[in-house]
Amino acid sequence: MRTLLVITRQLSLAHAVQTVLDPVKFQVITKEAIPEAEFLLSRGAIDATILDAELTDARAIRLIEELRTFAPGCPILIYSGEKQWEWEEDAYLLGVEHILTKPVRGRLLNTLLDRLFPNHEPGKALVPASPTAIETVALRPYVDPLRALEGLRRFSGVLAHSLDASALLKQFLLLLREIIGVNRAVIFLRKPSGVLGDGPLAQDDRWLRSACAIGHDQSVLQHFALSLGAGIGGYLHRQGRILRAGSHEAQNSREISKEFQLLGAQVAIPILDRESLLGVVVFDERLTGEPYANEELALIFHMLEEVGLAIRNTWLHDQLVGNHDMVADILGQLGSGCVVIGGNLNTLHANIAACEYFLTENQGKGRLEFSDLPQELGSRIFTVIKSGGNVPPFRYDKLPNAPGKAFRVSILPFRTASATGSNAALLIIEDVTEHERAQRLEIEASNLRLVKSMAEHLAHEIGNSLVPLSTHQQLLKESISDPEFQESLSSVLAAGVKRISRLSNQMVFLAREWKGEFRESVQIADLIVEAFHEAHTFHPGKKLAQLQFNKDISPWTVTGDHKALRHAFSEIILNALQANPEDPNVAVHLSENPDGSPELRVEVRDSGSGFELEAAQRAPEPFFSTRNVGLGLGLTVSRKIIESHHGKIEIPLPQKGEPGVVRISLPLPN
Secondary structure, eight states, X not given: OEEEEEEOSOHHHHHHHHHHSOTTTEEEEEESSGGGXXXXXXXXXXXXXXXXXXXXXXXXXXXXXXXXXXXXXXXXXXXXXXXXXXXXXXXXXXXXXXXXXXXXXXXXXXXXXXXXXXXXXXXXXXXXXXXXXXXXXXXXXXXXXXXXXXXXXXXXXXXXXXXXXXXXXXXXXXXXXXXXXXXXXXXXXXXBOOTTOSSSBOXXXXXXXXXXXXXXXXXXXXXXXXXXXXXXXXXXXXXXXXXXXXXXXXXXXXXXXXXXXXXXXXXXXXXXXXXXXXXXEEEOOBTTSOOOOHHHHHHHHXXXXXXXXXXXXXXXXXXXXHHHHHHHHHHHHOSSEEEEEETTSOEEEEOHXXXXXXXXXXXXXXXXXXXXXXXXXXXXHHHHHHHOOOEEEEEEOOOTTSXXXXXXXXXXXXXXXXXXXXXXXXXXXXXXXXXXXXXXXXXXXXXXXXXXXXXXXXXXXXXXXXXXXXXXXXXXXXXXXXXXXXXXXXXXXXXXXXXXXXXXXXXXXXXOOOOSOOOOEEEHHHHHHHHXXXXXXXXOXXXXXXXXXXXXXXXOEEESOHHHHHHHHHHHHHHHHHTOTTSOEEEEEEEEOTTSSSEXXXXXXXXXXXXXXXXHHHTTSTTOOSSSSSOSOHHHHHHHHHHHTTOEEEXXXXXXXXXXEEEEEEEOOO
């Protein structure tokens, strides 16, 4: 991984550079001025610098010269909005690699950087190996056991800070300095997961950032991070073991050597939680300059493993606290009252709305206790906690603080796998006064719309019935003695009376409510014959209608209102006759329900072309009709009558080329 330094006062340029580069290959550090990056440049931590400068005067040249004083061999790329050839020439003479024109073009920038840093560049050891140091380690295998035991004893004091990661790490580094004489040390940690994370670690983050240090300037370390893909972090992430700056692996890796040099360190040890890498500790040699024995580093490794477990538990604890605070905040901000009651009937949580509902003015805004709840609600909460069962939501309108208001109350248990009941119960009380009022208004508005629609359809239908009567009334004086007029008048009067009589019957049955059980026995075969003749009187077709049905198979009997059932079947049969006026044949089939239930099935089949899909779905709706005359209430009234007799009416989905079918099911007496 290469480290790029972007020097600019325009954050948009730095953001554009960071966006177009591969984060696995390049780490981007942004500074507003060159002196702010002096430490990084002088220590060789920067692989290339991108400078934002306008090549229109000598100021850009002075910036390049200043940059060269801190990092003579560092490649420089310049982004310029305006440039003049003479200043551009001076920049190239000072060693600038490329001068680019704004805005940032990702493909061009990546190509230039690939040329600067070929993928197969041989590794360069920035920290030369020290044979003397390696030999010294081999000559010091002995570690004073009393000193090691003293370190372990004092290490237990570090774990006292197990719920404060920052204090824990600080104490651990101070312990290392005191016991083994560490001079400078840095602990890098991975990013912990957020409040809603699945685990302690943020899985999408691939960097280790400075969390604690001694002997280092934090203002410098905040711009430095280790990668899990390369360098020290990548090696420890893959191998999970101790790494020395003078080892063969470090000497053959340019990035590892560069990071050791930048940090002024000699040893890097992983922090593991026995599952994954949480972080890395990097420190230099002793205050006296002596190297560490392998046994000392192994002891530190095992101590860090315990520190890793403590850090992991700290992150999980922080995540749990965050989740708790989030839930408490959500409950507190809800408009509904929320109360959590514990197993010993103590109040674990009560939001503002709950306190307003249950606490009286004399109690003020104190803590809500279980005894403050109404007795009816308290007894149900107690039952839920002891039994662990749910209580269906119910309506409650007896709150002293809210007279005249209605509430919807839900009581939910908090269960655990080991307990038979529940550890706590959640009471939710929601003000539904306005909701119920809105429902009543909607019902009233719906009824008004229904009345309006009914009035319009009735006025239209009655008007159609009155037109021929009005015409004959105007001719009555002149043509009263004409036999042909008398016959026409008689026919018009009969048709009008039938039409208005049918409307009247529809209104009567639509408004009627049946209560209790039916006691009248009705022979269904005779009823269908009567309904057919009644429907035939309203059928305007000239051809004689035909009825076909299997009435002699079994004399089925149902209980119900004979007149109402006859009207229902009459409306259904009339629709069947109107389906094909030229050939008004109706077939009725009686049978028991094929699923074995004690029901009589009546299928009325017409001789027409069948229902359209929309007509089959909407036929029982009020005022729906495919004809220009009539109210469209026939099947609506029939459905109400059939359902009042505990039956049902349905129209099967139409099949192409087949006639329409209306299916009625009625319960048979036991």
